Amino acid sequence: MTDGEFRRSWWHLDFMWGLDGVEKRAIDKGYQFNGLETRAETVRLNGKIDFSDHPMLEHYKYLTAVTKGDVIAKQTIPAPAQFLAELQRGENKADTDAVYDNIDDLVQDIAEAYRKAIRAFYNIGCRYLQFDDCTWGMLSNRDYWENRQKEGVNLEDVAKLYSRVNNAALEGRPDDMVITMHVCRGNYHSAWASSGSYEPVAEILFGSTDVDAFFLEYDSDRAGGFEPLRFIKNQQVVLGLITSKSPELENKEEIKKRITEATKYVPLHRLSLSPQCGFASTEEGNVLTEEEQWAKIRLVQQIAKEVWGE
Secondary structure, three states: OOOOOOOOOEOOHHHHHOOEEEEEEEOOOOOEEOOEEOOOEEEEEEEEEEOOOOHHHHHHHHHHHHOOOOOOOOEEEEOHHHHHHHHOOOOHHHHHHHHOOOHHHHHHHHHHHHHHHHHHHHHOOOOEEEEEEOHHHHHOOHHHHHHHHHOOOOHHHHHHHHHHHHHHHHOOOOOOOEEEEEEOOOOEOOEOOOOOOOHHHHHHHHHHOOOOEEEEEOOOHHHOOOHHHHHOOOOEEEEEEEOOOOOOOOOHHHHHHHHHHHOOOOOHHHEEEEEOOOOOOEOOOOOOOHHHHHHHHHHHHHHHHHHHOO
16 A cells, blocks of 8 residues: 655656755756646756655554555655656756766765665565566667667667666665566656657566566557566566546456457466556646546456456
8 A cells, every 4th residue: 555645746856856965946948748738847856865764764653554454555755766857857957067066976976875764664664665667668669779879869778777776776675565667658648758668678677677567558559569578587477458538437348358368478367457557647637537546446356356366
């Protein structure tokens, strides 16, 4: 169970703003989605990055206070790679370069701040932490990486850098703490930001990222097929086959067929089912009513029981 991120304006920026050396910044343009533009906010460095305390620690304490029985309270935060990408995005890069004159020091401080965050959540009882990461969704988007290559940026080098900072943050993680990753393709007022198969980044993403499970968006043909899952090692794969962007309920039999297709690459006992993303990634929310959201959750439960049993 999570807190639904109700205390956040953004799924990612609020966490970043709570880190030492980071401040909120207004800019001219927001993130570009399919037919929409978000509010124009981002991060700015005003000093070295660190983690000393954070408002989300209190959020997690509240969540554990209301969870009962054997329910596990899960904390979600943006991935280290997402933070790195934000610091290097557009006009943010100049401010970042003013504080860090080389990428190695920047990666080191991001990783160390996250290691401290992981330990802080662990110390107040967290045993399930999720990294949310849109960077891989963008790198899977052909238009995005073709444009970056025109700038002289190599896709494989960027992917390796993102994997490096994520894994560095996970060094020394507690043995009894589950850490997963949700690879997102953008979720703003039911609009999406990127499309494309996981294939361009699959070997680096699935083959080298030291997480226990991947939550993968597969709710439309924008995600391509399941072939990239051949690079999965021994992780759990949560198939996001149920869209959280529209209220129409999926056909149960079609979803079951797709789960069967995925078993060509990952055995059934290491597969799970979920919505492709949350029902809101920002305070604007998606265009579903509360009851339509619960109907989606009930559909996931029904299919899961029929496929995996009780």
